[in-house]
Amino acid sequence: MKALQDLFSTDYGLMSIVGIAIIIVGMGCAYVVLQSKMAESAKKAGK
Numbered sequence: 001m002k003a004l005q006d007l008f009s010t011d012y013g014l015m016s017i018v019g020i021a022i023i024i025v026g027m028g029c030a031y032v033v034l035q036s037k038m039a040e041s042a043k044k045a046g047k
Contacts, residue, residue, distance in 0.1 A: 007013035 007016065
């Protein structure tokens with residue numbers, strides 16, 4: 001319980017949450033971009 005309290009109430013805990021959120025959003029963006037590039041490449045190869 002102390003760990004959750006520290007996570008949401010201290011500056012280093014909040015920065016950890018922000019860092020994790022940024023990493024997750026970045027991974028999601030990379031996935032979308034790579035999927036669109038792969039689909040585009042498959043279209044070109046199919047021509």
